[in-house]
Structures are given as structure tokens and as C-alpha cells.
Amino acid sequence: MRVRLHEVASARAGDKGDVSSIAVFCDGPEVFEAVRAQVPPERLSEEFPRLFRGPVRRYEIPHLHVLNYVIERGLEGGVNASLNLDAHGKSFSFLLLELEIDLPRDQETN
């Protein structure tokens, strides 16, 4: 079934200079595997090309079901240069949670 990440994961965004880091916390190992397979770092560049303008790296902590996306040039210049109302990109966690993934049917959330 197709779900929005918001239904099966949480996220928290942080900033350092012009680098946005967005960690995704999956509701379990099955969701973690689905996100790992279906949200590769390049998907962020493809979905949001005007916002995320640099390379995206991804780090994993499998036993805690965490995927951490680190986006170079992801903050429109950073807190000192951006014209975005949210210059820290604190709301970008919920941009990622808008993405949809497919889960095996028996992984439907309750």
C-alpha cells in the first residue's frame, strides 16, 4: 500500500551553515527497509531540485531504524544569507514526511 512517510515515520531537521540535515526515524524495521530502498539520497534532489541544490549524502543506523539525510547547499545560503522565512530549514523535516512510499500490505499501520 502507498503511504505518506508522515504516517509511518518521524523526522527532525537541523542546520549547520548551508547544510541541512534531516533525520528520519522509522516506525520499525520494515518501514526502515522500505525507506532505505525507496528514498535514496538522489530522490530528494529529484523531488525538490529548486530547494536542495547540492549533493545529498545519507547515513544509516540500522539497529535504531534511522536514516540521516545531509544536504549540501540545502538552505538557500544558510541562516545568514537565505531569504526563506524559515532560514534554518526547521520545517524541512515535514517536507520529507510528505514523500510517499510503498509498504507491503501486511505492513499497514494501525
Add this chain to the structure above:
Amino acid sequence: MADPIQPPAGPGGRRVRIGCGAGFSNDRIDPARDLAERGALDFLFFECLAERTLANAHALRAADPRAGYDPWLKKRMEAVLRPCREAGTRVISNMGSANPAAAGEAVAEVARSLGLQGLKVAVVEGDDVAAHMTPDLELMDGEGRLGEVPLRMTGANAYLGHEPIREALEAGAEVVITGRCADPSLAVGPLAHAFGWAADDWARLGAGTLVGHLLECSTQVTGGYYADPGRKEVPGLAFLGFPFAEVAEDGSAVIGKLDGTGGLVSRGTVLEQMLYEVHDPAAYLTPDVTADFSRVRLAEPARDRVAVSGGVGRARPETLKVTIGFDGGFLSEGEISYAGPNALARARLAGEVIETRMREVHGHQGPIRQDFIGLSSLHGTAHDLDAPPYEPAEVRLRMALRTHDRDLAEALPREVEGAWLSGPAGGGGARGRVTPAVTTRSALLPRGLARPTVRMITA
């Protein structure tokens, strides 16, 4: 049977209680006082210094040599110094900002006014490395060389580590005031002092860095930055408790908050904060250690208690990170709202008119931002503005630009306000402001060039 919320005791059997009393300069003060009064803490630290905060503080110090430290320093000290002294809790903070010496004197003044004569206040200096900023210095992130930045430098500060804080505590300081130091070092200093950790005990320094990292944003580990109604509920968000950790000699810890405070400490809140502003979780760089959070284990031994173990580390970086601040001109913003039928079309028309006037009448050549708050502002750059997902009942136009020209900066809010009379029909609630801006760059400096010093003041 051992108390289930205690971490395993180290060889000495002693556990250290350390709390966080602020996660940023404007943080709440009442939960810090609560922690000072009821926390039975060994140490209470206050993290108040963002990159931008420090760059602003340099500007204040340039205007007044007695200024440039955290504007809330005295209020915080008035709230916590007496209960801390009564409980034997020692205070550590980077509220010295661009002027640790003046901040130390201010703490001593507060202590005297509270009748706490004899309070020992240590001032850590040596983070100011402006003298080492040469034009050929290579900047991080491919920004070229320092001499190529066409802006006026306002200050340069190296991130110091835990060692001068430890030294201050070993000299008997009851309050330690620093300028720029790495945030987790505010916790690692006291832990290394209390347990006698060696400066190359990378495993313990890594574990201590994890404790500092989890605590340093105050409520972000006790339920702040977390609630999502319907999915992640947080009780008592208006009265979130500030966090503390009970740390064992090996650096493993239990994170908690005081009984009766709002919020929660759970696997979820701790895990989210563990990743906050972290890039590679196996290589979190500080001046003290290359910390590794990738093998951390979390357990929930009791309500609002999370046991954290498995934080480790490797050798520290050979260089220190330096933040260089520059005069960044002004950020200029203006907003006006439209509501009811055709609101979005009227807001768009206002935006076009104001942009035209900023370019053709005022001569602004740089970027001008147009946001439609409620429709496309925070995530506006990510989405296609030409295809709004719905017709809003009301929308707030926000316009923003950056410039070094004060007159130009002040023109934008005036033009937005002008849309009351001269813009589309029914515009209301115009507001605007001009904010002096700073901009920063980073560089790496050989460790030996920053020479931290510790000086004691007695109140």
C-alpha cells in the same frame, strides 16, 4: 536490588548529575531555576551561543567594551546562583560570548548583590583568534580564501574544547564562563573533571560528548521540537522540564527530567535529539574527540528515564574550527494580508507592484523574495508556485531582500505599507522590519594557535 533507573556504577561507584539550563540565548528561565532548586545537581550548564549570536555580540562589544556577553546572563544568574550554591551545584556557560571577561565581572556583581561573597568565577579566554586571520587563510565549504570575502570582518573565534573548563573546575571555580567553545564540551569538561578522564580517553570523551549533545538543546530532549498532535503527543508542553543526566564513570548515562514538569523523556525524544545537527553519526567532530553515536543503545528503565550507552569515540581532529563573522548588511522584510474572494490574486498583484517599485524607483538589483504565507512560504522554494494546491481563504504576502544600503532596506517595509493605499483592494495588517544581519564563514586552524587561558575572579 539496585534502583532500576540508575546506570551501572563505574569503578568508583559514583554517578554525576549534570543538567542543562538553557539551549539558546532566549531560552526559558523558569525551568532552569526549577532544575537548580530541585535537581540535586553536581553541575548545571547553559548553552547560549549560536554562530549568529556571537557575530552579533562582536558588534555590541565594538560599540561598548563592557558589552558583548549574553544579554540574559544577569537574569539567569539571579535565578540560579543562590540555589546552585546551596546545593553545591557548579555552573558552566558560554554566555561570555564575545566578552567573557566582562561576563565574569557581571556574574561576580550578581553574586555580591545576592550576598554570595567569595563566589569563585573562572573566565576562560583565548577563543578569539582574530589576530590569526590572514588574507590567504583557506575557508571551508569551497568558499575560497578569507581575503576574497568582500565584507568587513567583525570577529573570529575558535571552538575550544573541554580542557580549559576542566582546568577551571580543578582550580575550584563555582561558575565557569567561556566564550566560544564546542557545545558538548560544556558537559564534557565537568564530567572529565569529576571522573578524572584522560584527555586521550577517546571512548569516555565520546560517551561524554553524547551526554552533552543530548542535553545541550534543553527541551529538545524532553519533548520540545517533537509534538505532532495525533501522532506524537507531548503532555504539558507549556511547562516542559529541562533535562539532566545521571552519568556513570564509563560515560553511560540516564537522561531524565524533574518529576512534576511537563514533557516526556522517551526513546523517541532521545533518539531524535541524538541525530539533531549531526551529519555522520559515526564521526561527530568536536575539539575533544571524534565521537561515534552509531552503536548507541537506548532503553527505558522507568517513566521519563532513558538509559544511553555505547557512545564511543576516536582521536580528536588536529585542527580547530573557527567561525569568522562579517558585517552582513540588512535583512529587510514586509508583510501584508488579503482575505476572502480572490485573495491570492490580489496578494500576487501586490507582490508584483512592490517588486516593480523596489527595482524601478529604489534601484534594488539583488534577489527579492515573494512568499504567500499559508500557501507557499516555508516550503515555497520546494513547490511549484504557479500551481497552488488550493484557493486559500486568506493569504499573507511576505517580501524580503538583503542589502548593505540602509535606505534601500528601509524602503521595502515602506513600500509594503504603501500597498494599504496604493495596492490592490482590501489589503490589511501591514508590518515590516529591518534587521541588521551578520554573515559567517568557517575555517580550520592548527590547534596550537588558540591558547586558552583561565583566570579566577572572586566575588
